[in-house]
Amino acid sequence: xxxxxxxxxxxxxxxxxxxxxxxxxxxxxxxxxxxxxxxxxxxxxxxxxxxxxxxxxxxxxxxxxxxxxxxxxxxxxxxxxxxxxxxxxxxxxxxxxxxxxxxxxxxxxxxxxxxxxxxxxxxxxxxxxxxxxxxxxxxxxxxxxxxxxxxxxxxxxxxxxxxxxxxxxxxxxxxxxxxxxxxxxxxxxxxxxxxxxxxxxxxxxxxxxxxxxxxxxxxxxxxxxxxxxxxxxxxxxxxxxxxxxxxxxxxxxxxxxxxxxxxxxxxxxxxxxxxxxxxxxxxxxxxxxxxxxxxxxxxxxxxxxxxxxxxxxxxxxxxxxxxxxxxxxxx
Ligand SMILES: C[S@@+](CC[C@H](N)C(=O)[O-])C[C@H]1O[C@@H](n2cnc3c(N)ncnc32)[C@H](O)[C@@H]1O
Numbered sequence: 001x002x003x004x005x006x007x008x009x010x011x012x013x014x015x016x017x018x019x020x021x022x023x024x025x026x027x028x029x030x031x032x033x034x035x036x037x038x039x040x041x042x043x044x045x046x047x048x049x050x051x052x053x054x055x056x057x058x059x060x061x062x063x064x065x066x067x068x069x070x071x072x073x074x075x076x077x078x079x080x081x082x083x084x085x086x087x088x089x090x091x092x093x094x095x096x097x098x099x100x101x102x103x104x105x106x107x108x109x110x111x112x113x114x115x116x117x118x119x120x121x122x123x124x125x126x127x128x129x130x131x132x133x134x135x136x137x138x139x140x141x142x143x144x145x146x147x148x149x150x151x152x153x154x155x156x157x158x159x160x161x162x163x164x165x166x167x168x169x170x171x172x173x174x175x176x177x178x179x180x181x182x183x184x185x186x187x188x189x190x191x192x193x194x195x196x197x198x199x200x201x202x203x204x205x206x207x208x209x210x211x212x213x214x215x216x217x218x219x220x221x222x223x224x225x226x227x228x229x230x231x232x233x234x235x236x237x238x239x240x241x242x243x244x245x246x247x248x249x250x251x252x253x254x255x256x257x258x259x260x261x262x263x264x265x266x267x268x269x270x271x272x273x274x275x276x277x278x279x280x281x282x283x284x285x286x287x288x289x290x291x292x293x294x295x296x297x298x299x300x301x302x303x304x305x306x307x308x309x310x311x312x313x314x315x316x317x318x319x320x321x322x323x324x325x326x327x328x329x330x331x
Pocket of ligand 1: 131148149152175176177178180181199201202203217218219220231232233234237
């Protein structure tokens with residue numbers, strides 16, 4: 001056993017400590033309080049409702065993690081720390097609060113239970129599915145909605161460029177959240193009309209206005225008719241049976257010339273490829289604990305689509321995003 005190997009494993013053992021430093025900074029509102037300026041310790045403690053002594057220790061750790069830097073007898077944000085502010089370009093503040101926050105954090109603490117049972121620990125702990133849990137708490141729902149939008153905003157240019165919408169008049173985004181991806185499609189295609197479809201709590205804090213109809217409902221019931229459908233980060237939330245049901249509802253609603261664009265990471269389940277897919281491996285376990293879904297290989301997506309009466313006709317990586325666009329047509 002080499003010292004560097006011990007260091008690597010120690011990094012895994014203690015890996016959750018920095019995540020809680022990030023989450024606590026975000027929850028206390030330190031990044032928003034600092035903004036583009038600097039504050040002294042007492043002012044920052046007053047702004048964040050913290051005690052100066054322990055706050056200084058948290059900030060010292062944040063300096064060590066290159067999120068905060070000493071400045072003008074106080075503290076300022078580094079470039080990385082700027083990403084934890086809310087409402088700024090490239091922000092990841094809501095992602096930090098959601099994925100390191102109470103419900104997801106506790107669900108990961110029960111990963112062992114999910115591995116033993118195959119059930120999402122999130123539901124055991126909260127008594128609800130994750131979507132019902134978020135829907136019941138407006139503050140948490142706002143964090144969830146904006147966290148999804150933060151991730152999608154970064155990926156949208158690559159996804160839009162990877163989707164051929166030739167001949168498409170109306171594009172429906174199924175499970176489209178606040179419309180961040182649909183807005184990017186509408187910006188890129190001035191003739192396109194959009195339909196944003198989500199639950200009433202999902203279609204909230206909307207960022208679409210012009211050329212877009214908002215329809216609320218349940219994608220296990222019926223979905224609106226459209227020439228093309230984009231379904232991003234939805235199928236991985238569900239087990240195979242429910243994923244097929246969503247795709248089958250789309251298949252039933254679409255015209256013969258219709259197309260479905262499933263946007264998900266495509267997992268390469270080969271031992272030699274795993275080290276290069278760490279984010280996806282963790283996302284797969286996040287689905288196990290939080291939603292009961294999973295990340296999938298191209299073969300697995302092909303089987304789901306086929307069971308829903310659809311045929312995969314192409315897989316296009318969306319540059320710079322980690323996602324691929326799986327294009328399917330009626331079988
Ligand atoms: C992981 S989020 C993805 C949001 C968005 N597509 C994105 O990538 O940013 C999953 C979305 O599915 C929606 N959803 C969950 N259950 C639904 C249902 N039964 N009917 C319609 N939408 C649903 C959620 O409200 C949420 O907006």
